[in-house]
Amino acid sequence: MTNIPKTIRENLHFLCAEIDGQLLQLEAFFKEPTAATARRIMDRAGYAHNLKTRIHTACLYQMGTAKKQNRKKLTLRSLEFIATDLQRLANLCRQCLRHVERIDQFSTLVPERYPALVTNVRTGVGKVEEALVKSDSETAISIGQQQDRIEAGYKKLFKTYTDEMRNPDKAPADIANSLLVASEFRRMGDSLKSISEALISANIGQAVNFERYFSLQNLMSDLEATGSDLKIETIAETRSGSSISAIRDRKTEAVAAVFKDGEKSKVKEERQGVESWHSIYPGLAPKILAYQKRNQSAALLIEHLPGLTFEHIVLNESDALCTQALRTLSKTLKDVWKQTKTKEPAGLGSMQQLSKRLGEVRRVHPEFRDSEINFAGARLTSLDKLIEKAAEREAHVAAPFSVYIHGDFNIDNIIFDPGENRIHFIDLHRSRYMDYVQDVSVFMVSNYRLQVLEQETRQRINTVSQAFFTSVRNFARKQGDATFEFRLALGLARSFATSTRFIFDKSHARRMWLRAQYLIEQALNCPLGDEARFRLRIKEIFVD
Template identity: 80%
Template sequence: MINAPKTIRENLRFLCAEIDGQLIQLEAFFKEPAAATARRITDRAGYAHNLKSRILAACVQQMAGARKTDRKHPALRSLEFVATDLQRIANLVRQSLRHAERIETFATLEPHRYPAMVSRVREGVARIEDAFLSRDSEKAIEIGQLQNRIEADYRKLFKVYTRGMRDPDRSPADIANSLLVASEFQRMGESLRSISEALISANLGQAVNFERYFTLQNLMSDLGTASEDVSIETIAETRSGSSISAIRDKKTETVTAVFKDGDKSKVKEERQGVKSWHSIYPGLAPKILSYRKRNQSAALLIEHLPGLTFEHIVLNEGDALRDRALASLSRTLKDVWKKTRTAEPAELGSMQQLAKRLEEVRRVHPHFRNTGIRFAGETLPSIDSLIHEAAAREARVTAPFSVYIHGDFNVDNIIYDPGENRIHFIDLHRSRYMDYVQDVSVFMVSNYRLQALDQETRRRISDVTLAFHKSVRAFARKQGDDTFEFRLALGLARSFATSTRFILDKSHARRMWLRARYLIEQALACPPGAEARFRLQMKEIFVD
């Protein structure tokens, strides 16, 4: 049971009772539309708002004095959503009343159909207090499931009203207002679903919706664990809409697995990527413990890997651990590339990728729009024209072989286990056979773009990128990859430019944007056919 402060419990009870009272009056209006009944609803508009405000204020006060790790914190946060949706139901009651009052021929509304819908909403409201205080997810689910019944009622009414549109004796305005009344009840059902999800979220300690909760339950049953025995902690939320969470045993406080859910196609790609790595290079990717799909969403339960992300190591650990991690990463990459090498040439296509993402970059940084630059009386070409020209050059310079790459080789997708001196990869939905320069350039720029701007950290970051480049360049030389540096210049340009869409610091973003332009200009300055002699001045690029 949740030990909520007395003032919150009391105001929640008062709010539920107030909403129930307004619903009773609305039902009475449908049975006998009287002005006095309507006034009893409209005159109490401010009371529900005041009760909601008291609950929100009390929740804020309680959370201000509690640590975020306190179990009360998610419960109080969820209660804010519950109170807000309860007041929303009160607003919808008044709106449905206004629409009903505009109906001249009241029989058009089919008012005898509404008491059942009102009863469903009242049933949901009546269950809220008990579901919240008892932390019973099953009771919370029952509240949300009422939406399905309300939705079914709405669809029946919708058919009745739309059929009435063909009746010349029916007033179009009356039918329109009847549809609006039904729509307000549909939205009441949606509010009950939102309240249900907020209550479940309070129990789990993390925001979930119905789809996610049922998927999690199924995955937990695959492990032989009840969802009530674990807590969920958000690790990351990806730009593709997926959510990644740690599943922690409440008794032992240990992380037992990682839960990733999102769009079915994205999760399917992740699953396929992990399976591919298991067959190509066992031990590098985590094990998939379970997979479930439901409608248009899906979820994976993935093995929790011990260790630290490379990002954490660069920003927080000492030079010795950083150097060990980098050495392990370099060895692992070279081994993967050697074992997966095929004779199929690979086209990097970095300039095409950049061209596709320019608009997204410029939505964040409008000052990167395509304008010519004047310098010493001369107008320099726009970056758009440089990209177009570089794309044509790049298409003629392919990698002499293909290897299996990660595909999204950012520093937070690499885990180093110091105990085992071992590297692991995560977030593998973009893995494929490709030019290894793709991963190299993404990794180097993902280090540079880390938003730690103090001098010592920037030095550590540049040390990593320079050492990594030296190692990979040696690999390229041994493999007879003569155009590695030329392709890398364009790959880095792509990564520098596209990464600015994640950087709001204008100075840092500008440094990256100018580096992208510089690299493209350097590549274009190389005479066609001389790409094998092209060399990058890495210190100029990565040392701030």
């Protein structure tokens, strides 16, 4: 662990001692409830708060001197979390006393059960400094494990109190306040677990929770290098709640594998998606090195794929490399679509998808709320009504065939290896047989929504989108897909509108929102039955 500045170490020592003292007083109160003991706890609120504030202030100062992405920053953040949760324990002690104060018949509380719970909390607090100074993850784990013991004690008390509710001699208010006291101890267990996770995170240089740590330990044992030879660094945190980390060899700095964890159902879908791609089109998806599930979470250890994301290439690399990557991507996609093509028609359903996500969009951008518009005495159709009408039209215009698609074809999920001139896909949990327009529209809009203002880069983004469209349109014509452009208009509208929920810049979001509305109106203006004659004005849509 990074060396801890003296002022932080000293204040943390005093804070641990202070919390232990307050817990000791609380234990004494349960054994012999006196006003003097309660007052000693209530009067100490300010000191614990001041110690926590000193630690936070010192951490903030130290973070200002730390280098970007320095491990020192993670340690300092962990120390802030530890101080906050320690002070929270002091607050919970006082909350217990406030609840007890409202209990008329003290025996209802069953006070003899509580000293053991206090001991569990004190045991956890007493190990904080040791786990921190010695960078001892085993000791840190034992702090979190106190939560299990506290939870067991809570469940026994809960059963006792709920059984007492049948006793007519017991006051319901006394039982209710007793339950509240037990609940405060349950929260103390949560705080100990949070402290444990902060300590482990500081030790391994990676923000983790209990579930993630055990998964990571088990999966890393499958790698050839030993744990001490490896280090972990965050690559990304997805909107679905998953975390993605690179596991590097300390000596060579080479990435040994990629670690991805999250909700068990999401990780399971990712695993199934990767396995499907291996059977359908080998070499496009990374290999799964190991899989681990624990309770409601799961984790994957995935082969590291060499290369650059398409997003990085568009924003940072040369025009020549960008052109090469786009050409290889187009060729790969056409090959995948040809090999996986089935005769089963595929509905896009983009307007249904948009309708379901309008609430999320408008929570981020309330200015997009639907309202009636009157112009020159005429009442214009609202966007929601336009979407309803477009959904009816779309339901009767399906792709003449299905292909296997990525399902989340954002440009940061595509990797190009210039050395091998190969494309790889990642984040495959939504892969399935469907209309290929789904991937096409997502790819084009994920380029457009990049929040860069530099004119030359914006021009490159537009060029990529237009070139990609031309390539795919040629594929559609060769495959006899006559309504490709009509369906793409609605697919782009869906992607433009729903992507605004990830855009904070109001002017950029509005440009995307207006493009969505324009595309829906253009599709609806196409006479019924003439969808095959519809033509997209791509240059107008993808020029700022």
